[in-house]
Amino acid sequence: MIYPEIDPVALSVGPLKIHWYGLMYLVGMLGGWALARWRIRHGKSDWTAQQVDDLLFYCAVGVVLGGRLGYILFYGFNDWLADPTRIFRVWEGGMSFHGGFLGVLTAMWLYQRKHGKSFFELTDFIAPYITIGLFTGRIGNFINGELWGKPTDLPWAMQLRCSEFVSLCRDKLGLPPGTEWTPPLHPNQLYEALGEGLLLFILLWWFSSRPRPRMAVSALFLIGYGSFRFLIEFVRMPDVQLGYLAGGWLTMGQILSLPMILTGIIMMLLAYRQPLTHAEAHK
Structure with a gap:
């Protein structure tokens, strides 16, 4: 298959450019917000609409700041030292899920201090909706033509034109100058969108639709995301600035x-050692 070269700019209005990557984050946040509102309307949660609206703001700030800072810290620290302004150029890509995750946890801590809800009550509530942002974020990576997998001969592998992806061809694949096409590559972004996004959403949506002890939904999110990401990293090319960190296979993502x-x-284990509270049993 040939990768469809997609313009990363969705809309230009004069000097203002709106990138698909940013739009995907917006769609993910609004999608999670809409599903949370749906559960409230159908009596599936004791949250109020206003609480969900406030939570969206906290999560949005946590995702953007944490994701960007996490990428700089985990994957691009040396590049940032050489060019400190790079941290502000989010339209070029470069967001870390693990950084965004820590940013959301910080936002949850701040939110619970203000609104009086327990920390794990918050994380159990938002866990299924985070996967919507994971799905759309990986689609944004695909549109940007980044985070490709290793060469493969699978029928759904994709080839890219080297003139459009010079850095990929030179730095990650080491192709000689003048090479027109890459070898067929795993569409890693789509694997992650399917695993960390769609499949994890289905699992968490089902799991959280029944009474569970406090922490259980959050725990399943951690296990599910970590497992999907760890396995998919085996076919993903490592970041060129880091390479493999041990054994010729261990990556920073793992x-x-x-x-x-x-x-x-x-x-x-801790969650299921405690009985359901009255409120949890009657959600």
Whole structure:
């Protein structure tokens, strides 16, 4: 298959350019907000619409700031030292899920201090909706033509024109000058959109639709995301500035995912050691 070269700019109005990557983040946030509102309208949650609206603002700030700072810290620190203004050029891509995740956790801590809800009540509530943003964010990566997988001969692999993706061809694939096409590559972004986005959403939506002890939904999110990400990293090309960190296969994404899996397992065990509260049993 040939990768459809998509203009990363969705709309230009004079000097203002609206990028697909940013729009995908907006669609993900609004999609999560709409689903949360749907659950409230159908009596599936004891939250109010106003609380959900406020939570959207906190999450949006946490995702954007945490995602960008996390990318600079985990994947692009040396580039940032060489050009500190790079941190503001979010339209060029470069967001870290793990950084965004820490940003959302910080936002939840601030929110619960103001509104009096417990921390895990918040994280259990938002866990299914985060996957909507994960799905749309990976579609944004695909549109940007970034985060490709390794060469493969699978029938759905994609080839890219080297004249459009010079950095990929030179730095990651090491192709000689003058090469017109890349070898067929895993469309890693679509794998992640399917696994971390769609499949994890279905799992969490089902799991959270029934009474669960506090922390259980959050724990399943950590286990699910960490596991999907760890496995998909085996076919994803490592970041060129980092390469493999050990054994010729271990990536930064896998290192950051392992603590999520372990923490999620511990949280799930702790959650099911406590009985359901009256409020949880009657959600």
